[in-house]
Amino acid sequence: MSNLKQNRQGAATTPVKSARVIPQWWQSIFYRFFTLPNMTGLLLFAMACIAWNRGLALLYGMVATLLAFILLSVILPWIYLRRLHVAFEQPIPVHAGQMQTIHVQINTQKHKTAYGIQLTPILVSTTAFNHTTKPTQRLNYVAGQARVVFNFTPAQRGSFNLQQVTVACAYPFGLITLQKNMLAVPCPQMVYPRLFNIKHLPPSWLHGAVSLGEQVHRNPQGYDLFVGLRQYRTGDNYRHIDWRATARSGDIALREFEQLEQPRISLVINADSTLNIGQGEINALEHSLSLAASIAKYCVMQGISVNATGAINCQINSIEHLDDFYMLLAQLPTQTQHHYAEYLSHTLGHHNHSGVVISFISQHFLEVTPLTDQHHSQKHWQFVFNDDSYLNPLKTFKRAAITHHHHTVSIPIYANHNIADTINNSN
Template sequence: MSLSHGSGRLLRPLLAWLQQHITAQRFLWLLALACLLIAWNRGLSLLYGMLALVLATLLLSWLMPWLALRHIRVSVQQIGDASAGDQVTLEYQFQLPKTRYLMLLREDLEYADQPVTHRIAMLANGDRLRTRSLCRYRGVFPLQTVEVGCCWPFGFVSLFRQLTVPERLIVVAPQTFQVQTLPAGAGDDAAMIEYQSTSQPHAQAEYCGLREYHPYDSLKHIHWSASARHQQLLVREYNSQAQPDFLLLLDNCLDDDIGEPPLSTFEFAVSLAASLMTWAKDQQQPMRLLAHGSHPTDIAIGGHHRGSSDYLSALAWTQADGDKPYGTLVEQALLKYPHSATLITVRNLSQLPELPEFHGCHIDILIADQSFIYPMQSWEEGWSHPTANHYQLRLHASSKLERQFRYGAF
């Protein structure tokens, strides 16, 4: 028993080494070398013939895949929407002169943890291949090259060729959670009634400027003379329509981003913003999202905006690359939209900037940024109500966000 056990311990590393280093191609080369040595020593014609057969097999294994990979073109597009933590679906279309066999497609995507190789038994002109890969990161990822390979006819040798494809941008939206409700004081009811009444085509409101026409705009609001001068449709915008009931501000300052994506304070805040905007879309509540940085965002949703989904694409682009303090951004936003009924701020707990005075309802979301560095420590979370129109929500890296925005959580 002891001898067999000891031999087994010796054989396991040897078998693991052979499995890792002895491939089919290397085995053929070793076989060819053995045939050559035996034939050279003994002069056996049969072994010379075996050597020629092995060498011919190796030559065909290298030559045929090279010939099969000529004159192949590939295009790729993203199918459907994708969000962080979910599957991204890509569709590849192939153009080639003749049907090919034993083809390979290697995906080395920027957002994937490791390359994945897909095997295609037969590939004809115009064939399409859909692949799905897990993406843990939010963002916009360019795709410019694709690796196509072939292992025909014997499967001993796999050759790959890098093909340039028309550049595509893979857009991955932030991950969202369900927001059931916000504090009872958020969103002044009187302001909502005024908004809904003045946004009707017959309403009278204070004129505040022109903007581009959108399909949901009433034709009565088109400024025809200005549209003729600028060669595009422009509509009159009124103060009641320009001012959102909810004003949501995202902190893009690079110095305030703690942790590494996808577990960082900025990614946490982006997920919060996307979820709150989704709630506003579902509830038909007017909400405006402001974010700065290299890809500034100023987009409204709900009310007369009819639930636009552009905010997800905008949040896929935004990055933590700003250099302005969060307090300054809040002050500028309130100067631009002074009649907002509810202000929603999302900021770090350890870097609390002084915010300008706001007379409406204020939902102040405080993220324990140190929890992204020390996740095992105990961190405070939950709602508090410091003043009549001021709500605070403390969160940390492991907070169950759906629980904090459900009915009865305030």
């Protein structure tokens, strides 16, 4: 009785194979060889054999008709593809993570009509974009001119060239699809670094000094030097508008003052290979450039002057300067020289009581390389990128505390933590 019970249990646990299950290798062979062009060729061969063996005129006519269909399936797409010319329109620069729109202009020779055209732009780097599938648009017909719009989201900064488009056509019968890579005039595509939403710079990092924003938004005092009038720009303080000059000229004029010691942020950009840790979007170098761009935007909106040194040297005092700074960051390559410590020491040597020096460095490089004299009197914010978190982005790391040492504030940055929250949630 016990043996019978064991046999029943064994039979219940043994999986039963269904007779309707088709093996995967047979499915792959079927879908690989039994396609529409192959089946059409096989049918043509069978009809030709029957007609030759039997001598039937009807089969000869069917074979001739089928041959005509195949011939038209090759000739017509070839003619339509020869008529086309493509050109890219200059895309508007966007930041990584924002949707970018690319317009492709299609022209036909002598305003003739082409049918069933399918276009796919050839992206320079597939890893630089979020969508793995290539954007494709299909046009039923093109007569003279047409414009095709492609939308995709770049994931990384960079400067690329849009130059090729893959054009395919299978009109009218769909038996044979012809493809052709068409060259166009190279069109530069600029992708700025990703921006983080920085709401404020923590006052506690200033070591008790006056907040940077308070010095900018106060009314002009007697020790401010009036330097002249300039045109109003978005983000300027409306209290500095000269209404009399505005009424005379018709354009909004702004009184510009120069303080004896203006608040200034010095960004020491690091492009050394020691910071190039991680892959794709999760990269310490890319995060440092995004952080520099975000801080620069916040400071410009608050009226704080920004100076970029290190791998990039420029002054950022307006929205126009900010766009130029974004462009320099987008085109910045990874350098193999290790001169970042020298750049940082030189910047810390120029003391500014109202300013802050911001640096970006990896944890390993900080441990093996003595950066600067720790007794400098310049306020220094040091963003330290954790190497292990960028090499193992799926691993969970506990957030370390922000440390203060003399005039230096060390802010640890991890790949799996929100960088914007690290700044916004600091008191």
